[in-house]
Amino acid sequence: MTMLGRVISFGAIxxxxxxxxxxxxxxxxxxxxxxxxxxxxLEQRAQPPSAFGLEMQTLPGGVGFRGPLQQHHGxxxxxxxxxxxxTAQPTVPGGTYRVPVVTGTVNGRRxxxxxxxxxxxxxxxxxxxxxxxxxxxxxxxxMMRGLGIGGAVENRLGIxxxxxxxxxxxRNQLVLIAPDSQVLELTRSFWGNRQVMIAGVSVWRxxxxxQIDSLRGAATIQATEAYRPGESRQVIAGLNxxxxxxxxxxxxxxxxxxxxxCALDTGGDYGLLLPRALAAELGYWRRGQExxxxxxxxxxxxxxxxYVVREARVGPVVLQNVPGRTNVIGPEPAKALPLLGNVVxxxxxxxxxxxxxxxxxxx
Numbered sequence: 001m002t003m004l005g006r007v008i009s010f011g012a013i014x015x016x017x018x019x020x021x022x023x024x025x026x027x028x029x030x031x032x033x034x035x036x037x038x039x040x041x042l043e044q045r046a047q048p049p050s051a052f053g054l055e056m057q058t059l060p061g062g063v064g065f066r067g068p069l070q071q072h073h074g075x076x077x078x079x080x081x082x083x084x085x086x087t088a089q090p091t092v093p094g095g096t097y098r099v100p101v102v103t104g105t106v107n108g109r110r111x112x113x114x115x116x117x118x119x120x121x122x123x124x125x126x127x128x129x130x131x132x133x134x135x136x137x138x139x140x141x142x143m144m145r146g147l148g149i150g151g152a153v154e155n156r157l158g159i160x161x162x163x164x165x166x167x168x169x170x171r172n173q174l175v176l177i178a179p180d181s182q183v184l185e186l187t188r189s190f191w192g193n194r195q196v197m198i199a200g201v202s203v204w205r206x207x208x209x210x211q212i213d214s215l216r217g218a219a220t221i222q223a224t225e226a227y228r229p230g231e232s233r234q235v236i237a238g239l240n241x242x243x244x245x246x247x248x249x250x251x252x253x254x255x256x257x258x259x260x261x262c263a264l265d266t267g268g269d270y271g272l273l274l275p276r277a278l279a280a281e282l283g284y285w286r287r288g289q290e291x292x293x294x295x296x297x298x299x300x301x302x303x304x305x306x307y308v309v310r311e312a313r314v315g316p317v318v319l320q321n322v323p324g325r326t327n328v329i330g331p332e333p334a335k336a337l338p339l340l341g342n343v344v345x346x347x348x349x350x351x352x353x354x355x356x357x358x359x360x361x362x363x
Contacts, residue, residue, distance in 0.1 A: 032153055032179035038127055042156050042177065045131075046139035052159055052172055056140065063141060063157075070206055071171040077222040078166030080104070082214065083113060093363075094214035094346030100266055101196060102219050105164040106133045113196040114165075116212055116219060118352070119265030119339065120200035121246035123160065123175040129195040130177045135160055137177055144176065153178060168221055173203065198267065202246040205354045212266060214346035215363065227353045233362035236348060237315040241357050245335060248352060250359055252338055253313040254282055262314070263334050264359070266350075268341035271323035272309050275336040279326040284309065287328070303329050312340075317361060319344055 034042070049056045054067035083101040090096050100116040112133065125135060135158045143154045155176040163170045180195070204210055209227040211220040229235050239250045242261055252262035259278060279285035284307045309324040323343060333339065351360040 032181040034127065034154070034156075034179050038179075041131075042127075042137045043139075046137040048139045049141075052161075054172075056138075062144070065174070067172075069172050069174065070203070072169070072207070072223050073171060074164075074169040075167035076224045077220065078168035079218050079220040080166050082212075082217045082219060084217070092347075094348075097214040097217060097346060098269055099342055100212045100214065100219060100346075102165060105162075106197065107135065107161050107163075109133055113194065114163075115196045115198050115267050116201060116210070117198050117265070117267030118201040118248050119263065119267045119334075119341075120198050121202045122200045123173055123203055124155070124178055124198040124200070125158075125175055126178055126180040126195045128180050129197060130158060133160075133197075135175060135177065153181075165219075165221055168223070170204075200246075201266070201352060202243065202248065205243070208355050209351055209353045211349065211351040212345075213349040214342075215349055226355055227351055227360070229351070229353075229358075229360045229362065233349055236361040236363055237317050239315045239359040239361070241352070241359050244337065247334060247337070248359065249337065250314050250340075252340070254309060255311050257282070259338060262338040262340050264345065265339045265341045266345055268339065269343065270325055270339075270341035271343040272312060272325070273333070273339040273341065274309075274324055274326050275332050275338065276326055276328065277336070278338060279305070279307075279324070284324060285326045285328070303327070312344075314340070315361075 049065060049067075052067070054065045054069070057064040057066065080102045082097045083103060084096055085098040085101060087095045087098045101113050102116065104112050104114050106112045106114075109132070125133065129135075130137075137156045137158045141157045144157060145154055155178045158175050158177045160173045160175050161171060163173060175197075201210060204221070208222045208224055209220075210222075211227075213219065229238060242249045244261055244263065247263040249261040249263050252259050254272075254274075259282075265273075274282070274284065276285065285305045304325045305328050307324050307326075309322040310320070312319040312322050327333070348361040348363060351358075351362070353360060
């Protein structure tokens with residue numbers, strides 16, 4: 001069993017996952033918000049942090065909690081299959097799994113689809129799914145503003161009592177309860193209108209590692225044993241990880257120019273998402289002369305410029321002709337960090353090695 005005695009803070013929130021679609025007319029979507037009836041229901045279902053053995057503390061820019069959070073029980077590791085979500089090119093490496101979704105048990109309810117999202121620094125469920133999973137909001141905690149593709153959205157903080165992936169169980173995990181939005185039904189065309197839960201990869205940094213293998217259709221979570229790269233796969237690269245705003249980042253070069261740290265977004269069905277200033281500096285975007293499309297995220301929709309990045313490099317890995325996008329209006333996600341999406345990442349078996357601070361790319 002793992003128990004965190006330190007204070008876990010909730011301040012800046014980034015939920016970046018989203019998908020890019022056309023036509024531009026789909027941009028006309030309102031930023032999601034709770035209705036008056038939903039706000040009333042959330043207040044009625046709320047329970048005090050003390051009901052879960054937690055002590056809340058007010059911190060600059062947010063709140064913190066001390067107590068039995070992120071407890072690990074049961075098996076020390078589990079490997080579970082990814083849910084098949086084919087891309088338009090299902091025969092290319094990783095093409096069977098557009099984004100990494102697994103099936104788990106949450107608060108005793110089986111068959112919950114969970115998106116393993118490195119572009120989210122918190123767990124998140126939609127309002128409707130929070131009721132279905134009986135996720136209680138925490139009383140006395142103010143609304144929290146999250147930034148994602150599409151802008152800002154207000155969330156309530158709740159707690160997941162139990163989450164199981166195979167025989168691997170985590171208890172007392174903090175989760176954001178958000179207004180229902182299109183990204184929470186990202187995969188509805190494949191299995192109806194069931195929402196997905198977004199699992200922020202950074203929340204599990206107290207474990208040993210998380211592996212997402214879109215080439216073989218499996219995900220592995222490990223609590224205690226160290227990861228041994230190259231044991232059963234060919235190592236393509238080992239990259240130093242840096243956590244910025246609780247997002248995993250690696251160093252990026254574009255067209256031979258060093259651009260700094262880039263956040264990894266397994267939940268984003270795109271190649272590269274570049275901030276406006278960088279895209280303009282590299283010559284990929286000029287206002288008024290762009291090819292426009294829309295992308296959808298937890299905060300609604302954003303207007304994008306679309307282009308193709310000639311060459312991107314992470315460590316020794318050279319990526320050519322990467323589909324790129326830039327949000328041309330509104331706030332930029334990830335505080336204007338470049339983002340590397342799952343169109344690239346799903347071509348590899350990727351391992352977030354929390355213990356050593358490495359990202360392993362293997363095949």
